[in-house]
Amino acid sequence: MTHNGRIGMAIAMRCGVLRTLMAFALVAVASAAMQGLRAQEKRGSDPQHQLPLTWDRWLDHDEISERLRLMERTWPDLLTLQSAGKSYGGRDMWVMTINNPRTGDEADKAAMYIEANVHGNEIQGAEVVLYSIWYLMENYGRIDEITRLVDQRVFYLVPNVNPDGRDYFLDEAGSGARTGHVPVDSDGDGVADEDGPDDLNGNGIIEQIRKYVPGEGTHRISHDDPRIMERVFPGEKGDWVLLGSEGLDNDGDGRVNEDPIGGYDPNRNYASDWQPDYIQGGSMDYPFQLPEARALNDFMMARPNIAGMQSYHNSGGMILRGPGAAWQGTYPAADIRVYDELGENGERILPYYNYLIIWRGLYTVHGGSIDWTNDGLGIVSFSNELWNGGQYFNSPLLQEQQRDPDSPISGQRSRFFFDDFLEFGDQYLEWAPFDHPIYGAVEMGGWKKLSGRVNPRFMSMELFHRNMAFTLYHADQMPLMTIGDATVERVGGNLFRVRVDITNERLIPTITERGRQNTVVRPDLLTVDGNVEIVAAGWVRDKFRPGPTDMIDQEELDRILVRSGHPGRTTRTIEYLVRGSGSMTVRYSAVKGGTVSTTVALR
């Protein structure tokens, strides 16, 4: 009774209940949705949404909360909304869990953790996360691959890691919103956050200030476009000086805007290669000092089944992986191969995005979140920098024009052209005179806060969908263990040779090499239950040819530790020499790849 553990034939046993993990069976689970599916298909390709939502606005924390609750109410069988804690400003740190309890407990399935908006001004990632929840739910039971993915995996979705910063960016002045809102005494006077920018003219925008100083300035107005301020060459004189952001000397100490809200980088507060402030500005005093980082790290550390992680930032069009600093060396070769395959397919899924190593392709980051999840939690982690300015003029012809200095879309002019013709001037505020209490007669104006790093709203759908698609691909490649039927061969008397194929169906190993080196992932456990004495156990080198078996030199052969985990897209054959009778159950348990087992009768 020898046969291979073909996909679909594998039997998984979890919590004593036999069930299959494979797609065709899972679609049956969702049979209720099938009725609706057939009805839709008759009407063509346009699905009838259960929850029609629009995606052309940027939502603040209350609106995000409302949308999350609405989705949880709409799909209560699969969605669970919880708060992982509170931000410094008292806002909930929302985590939406997608899990189908009918296909197993959360802890028994590999989980994908997806977060966004660590920097308060990098807002569009939150919408990508919301869109991902919505898309998965709308298409569960409609698209087979989506149904399979939702049934096989768990998703933890955090739309907004920095809700204080996001609300400050969207609902308030919004200048310098990268930081969170833990108070920092930036000017050394013993008082924190007492002198930030002020919206002096009450238009809701923190503008730039320029002053006309004929022949004494550092800037001049461009001949190409009067809206462009150019820095003059050394030795030349301009007619304008730039005096910083709109604001006052709030604390009367003779300095303007010298201690704004916060003043740190929330993505430098994680615990791998964390460095103090003088090495890495804005890192705060110790890792996970920030309530937001701490709440989410506690959440992740309590869920060792998280095997994939994505942190959405903006901008530049990048698919980033660690290490964040060159002095951390390179990742182990086995891990690089996994990252490279994911990253390169990411470049195909996401035009205008490059797969890069953080320190080499962007800049050095110490104590960033994905370094921590890779090094400290053994999670394969990416950070996408959403939106690439190359997408403004996205044909080869237009990109050639951009390189022609005489073209109206060359250099800085491209941004004005785009704003004039595609956004109808919505993103630029013309310079206007203002009588400033300290600087006197000045002008204020400039680009609005949504311009530049945040994609134009009308281009959101493609950005949301493509980034989601890459992350779902990443999630699909998390380890997925299956086990074949055991083969039994009687050697003589009650001595049997039992062989079992154990397979990881996907690219990512159950334990990354870095995770093994740092001993941060529980080893996989290969256990045997039954009335048997295990004489020997070993890995079969080639099950189709005679040859050696690599003996396992461990004391407890009914509980073999596999510290190096199970590599991706690989089948290994374990061979037991056992003495006994009755049945024998072989179980393979990987915290990041699930638990599978097979039972065989010894006869």
Added chain:
Amino acid sequence: MRSAGTCGPRAAVGVIALTLTSVAVLPAQTAAYLDFNGLTRELRSLAGGSNLARLRSLGTSHEGRDVWLVEIGNTAGAPIETRPGLLVVGNLEGDHLVGSALALETIRYLVTTDDEGVQQVLAEQVVYVVPRLNPDGAEAMFNAVRYDRTRNGRAFDDDNDGRVDEDPPEDLNGDGIITVMRVPDPSGSYMVHPDDARLMKKADPAERESGAYTLHWEGRDSDGDGYINEDGAGGVDLNRNFQHAYPYWKRDAGPHMVSEPESRALMDFVIGHRNIGAILTFGHSDNLVTAPDSRGELADASVLDLSAFADASNADIFDQGVFRTAQQGGGFGGFFFGGGGGGLPRLRGAQPGRDNDPDSGRRPATTVNRADLKYFEAVSEAYREITGIEKVGINREPEGAFFQYGYYQFGVPSFSTQGWGLPQAPAEETEEEAEQEEQPPAQAQAERPQGPPRSGQGPPRGGQQPGRGEDAQGVDAAILEAMDAAGIDAFVEWNPYAHPDLGDVEIGGFGPYVVTNPPAQQLPELGRKHGEFVARLATMLPRVTIADTEVTNHGGGVFTVRVEIENTGFFPTSLQHGVVSQSVQPTMVQIQVSPDAVLTGDAKTSMVQKLDGSGSRHEFSWVIQARQGSSVEIRVRSQKGGTATTTLTLR
């Protein structure tokens, strides 16, 4: 098996005195090591009996014990939180109870002494004392079976096998303590030390030596995994859980920096009290008896080889279960099938992008800044003078130690001492050794390795690189010699034992707590001396005052206001490294007029990066416009040196 009765006296090894003894030095001093309840009682009594001290809890340990803080200062003066502060922390390592005893005695000294200098200190400065950061670890000293437990109460899977705390050491011979087992084994690496039959050394085949023993901590392989005592109680050594030179991924260092409730409670306190201008910790590392050398490096680490050898018996545990067996690839599922089917995909890898310089960027300092060395030397000298301690026993590599954070990241003078000296053995000394010890500290300093200062910077060690601590010198023989000479029964003789799994073995070795803690009867005197030292250290804190003022009337409501500020303390308002690390704010001087009223001269809000001590001065002057006869206030704020204000009348 030997009876517990005969082993009992040895078990005590002079460590725990069960009675409270009154000693002449100070009233009601404690000549005993105290458990949590005992320490709490003493702290309550001291704080309750004095209006100089206030007791509060910084937080609770894993097992729910309070991490106590005592704030000592006379509240009649300037607001406590603005005063120059000295922080004292003890018992970070669980087995270092002498630290909490000395911290307790320091509190007692400060609140009971009638020394006028101390009273002056408490009127102008504040001393914060955290006597026992690791109450869970310390409590293990009072268990029925004792061993040197440094770790806190986090349940931790030391061997990462999916089972927690399942294989602790066992007291096989029933003597109440855990020592070492030496197991005759021709394939073992260790041999009896040729110089002292009590000690073991690693056999060196190049010296024609061959090993005859393996060494383990006393106990059995409780979980049947082939390893003995690889996963006992406790998780994190709190003095390895802080941010400087943190030993990443080491088993007793915690999952990450500041991961523990106890270390986090301390950090939150420290960053909430940036008036702290100096730190003293009691711990296993030393930079007080021996100050940093001319290159800014601390004295070499030293360890007990016997303990290190026993620790190493499970060193290969993480190699177990690492399988590199050839695998069968196959065509598998998922969105992309390109990688399957036997052939591996051709990968071009991550793109260069900007292709940044791998060597760019600043590196953290790893040696004491040369400009700061003299302050460390002066404090070290004061420490030796007051305590008489000249020689330490083991000296642990301070990876992730709190006092190192204090200097390298908090930017203040920060110290660690074991709190007692290795007993001197004058009779055993050679003339040469005696000469060296009599040398004044400055000369002793010169004897230490000289050389061009190193860069003093470097990337943090990460990953799997071994720590310097693993190369530390074994000092077993020297310690044993000194202990013998001082009459301290530090060593449990090897005695045969029939081990149920290993056969005939011998059990013996250093008694727990003996090498790291002095006999309890020494505590009152050591405590008083450390109280005096703490008071001395507090007097060294920077103290910024307004030393001189002058108003010049130019007529027509125009005045020049000149102010000289002075640092009357010993330490500068910021060490050089405090400036370099941007962790100490500049001293701010502000004239309280509208910014418009400052016509010329210094800015309304002016800063001086650092002001040296010992009476150094810095002058500011403003030309202001104001009404004749009105008054103007000058405010000085030094983060570490206190605040000062003065009001001048313009005439």
